[in-house]
Amino acid sequence: MTHTKKRIIESAIRIFNEDLSAPLQKVADNAAVTRRTLHRYFKDRNELVAVCKQAIESSCKKAMISAIQSSDDALIQLERMLYAGIDCGAKYSVFYKLHQSKDHKHTHQNKNCADYDHIYNQFQGIIIELQKEGKISPAMSPEWIQVLHSGIIESTVNARQTTTKSFEEIKELAWTSYIKAIAP
Amino acid sequence: MTHTKKRIIESAIRIFNEDLSAPLQKVADNAAVTRRTLHRYFKDRNELVAVCKQAIESSCKKAMISAIQSSDDALIQLERMLYAGIDCGAKYSVFYKLHQSKDHKHTHQNKNCADYDHIYNQFQGIIIELQKEGKISPAMSPEWIQVLHSGIIESTVNARQTTTKSFEEIKELAWTSYIKAIAP
DNA sequence: TTCAAATGTCACACATTTGAGAAATATTTA
DNA sequence: TAAATATTTCTCAAATGTGTGACATTTGAA
Numbered sequence: 001m002t003h004t005k006k007r008i009i010e011s012a013i014r015i016f017n018e019d020l021s022a023p024l025q026k027v028a029d030n031a032a033v034t035r036r037t038l039h040r041y042f043k044d045r046n047e048l049v050a051v052c053k054q055a056i057e058s059s060c061k062k063a064m065i066s067a068i069q070s071s072d073d074a075l076i077q078l079e080r081m082l083y084a085g086i087d088c089g090a091k092y093s094v095f096y097k098l099h100q101s102k103d104h105k106h107t108h109q110n111k112n113c114a115d116y117d118h119i120y121n122q123f124q125g126i127i128i129e130l131q132k133e134g135k136i137s138p139a140m141s142p143e144w145i146q147v148l149h150s151g152i153i154e155s156t157v158n159a160r161q162t163t164t165k166s167f168e169e170i171k172e173l174a175w176t177s178y179i180k181a182i183a184p
Numbered sequence: 185m186t187h188t189k190k191r192i193i194e195s196a197i198r199i200f201n202e203d204l205s206a207p208l209q210k211v212a213d214n215a216a217v218t219r220r221t222l223h224r225y226f227k228d229r230n231e232l233v234a235v236c237k238q239a240i241e242s243s244c245k246k247a248m249i250s251a252i253q254s255s256d257d258a259l260i261q262l263e264r265m266l267y268a269g270i271d272c273g274a275k276y277s278v279f280y281k282l283h284q285s286k287d288h289k290h291t292h293q294n295k296n297c298a299d300y301d302h303i304y305n306q307f308q309g310i311i312i313e314l315q316k317e318g319k320i321s322p323a324m325s326p327e328w329i330q331v332l333h334s335g336i337i338e339s340t341v342n343a344r345q346t347t348t349k350s351f352e353e354i355k356e357l358a359w360t361s362y363i364k365a366i367a368p
Numbered sequence: 369t370t371c372a373a374a375t376g377t378c379a380c381a382c383a384t385t386t387g388a389g390a391a392a393t394a395t396t397t398a
Numbered sequence: 399t400a401a402a403t404a405t406t407t408c409t410c411a412a413a414t415g416t417g418t419g420a421c422a423t424t425t426g427a428a
Contacts, residue, residue, distance in 0.1 A: 220405080
């Protein structure tokens with residue numbers, strides 16, 4: 001994939017994330033190319049959106065899975081999953097929304113959905129494991145923790161734009177807050 | 185203000201929140217009126233957007249201020265501010281984003297910005313007070329807590345759509361998680 | 369330098385969205 | 399019920415967005 005194509009996709013994700021119906025001109029501007037160039041790489045708007053979704057799916061999935069596989073210790077797995085989500089940035093928000101949204105037909109027939117479910121089954125497994133170990137409060141349901149998880153990631157991504165703190169400092173704050181929030 | 189006008193504004197906020205460039209037809213459909221009726225109440229798209237922003241500003245502002253004034257106890261003030269944000273729902277996210285966004289010129293000349301700053305000065309005052317009282321960790325900066333605050337609110341609003349729990353249960357979970365996250 | 373690939377410029381047809389007039393219909397209010 | 403008001407329906411012109419062809423320009427590698 002060319003550098004330009006990648007840049008267009010990155011821009012499209014940024015733009016569509018906050019305005020799904022934004023004119024393609026905006027995406028082109030953001031990527032510093034002409035609309036004509038954009039159309040050379042993507043047949044039409046639908047194709048661009050589809051490619052964005054696919055890029056989001058695969059990059060988030062990759063990051064999540066590698067976070068899970070990076071350790072046997074559930075607590076470390078959880079921490080790395082948080083960092084992975086933060087590193088994915090806006091992509092993670094979309095990834096999450098994609099499968100939660102009302103008009104999305106979530107089904108195991110769809111490979112993306114199956115992979116998503118697989119990841120979140122593992123996530124829930126980690127939570128339940130940590131609850132057994134007494135490291136997470138049993139009063140917090142795995143569903144709520146999942147919602148909180150993505151909320152903390154969003155906060156962190158937002159904080160990056162407003163605060164003067166370094167990225168590493170914010171990540172640390174995020175993890176500290178998160179683990180304390182769900183502690184017994 | 186007529187019932188119809190209110191309904192159009194509510195719909196517009198809902199729709200624009202997830203898709204700022206959505207066609208006005210969508211807003212009209214959502215409000216169960218014709219596009220023609222919508223245009224009778226609002227000169228054009230810009231005016232509708234402006235009115236939505238104003239509605240968001242004033243309703244969130246009202247809720248926040250009344251939360252602050254409802255008690256002298258900083259901890260209760262903080263809790264009620266969280267609930268107020270949750271009750272505002274999607275509006276709160278927009279309210280927050282409106283003043284944080286890059287292309288927004290945040291200035292005290294603008295009444296909305298001045299009010300926003302006033303509220304957030306009070307918020308930070310509450311945080312600092314609680315830190316003095318030893319009820320909040322001094323390691324957490326007021327800026328981070330503010331970001332976290334809005335993140336928890338977003339989580340809660342999202343949770344409402346996915347979970348089977350009652351609204352009251354989610355709110356409780358939200359407050360418990362939040363206060364534990366920032367506790368010393 | 370030279371050539372090919374990538375990108376930009378401009379022009380165009382077409383689709384969708386927008387905003388508004390005029391008359392018909394529905395709803396409210398006195 | 400009758401008048402006043404609000405809404406819908408149908409219509410249309412202007413504005414904006416979309417996708418593409420033809421050709422010019424730039425870029426980077428040989």
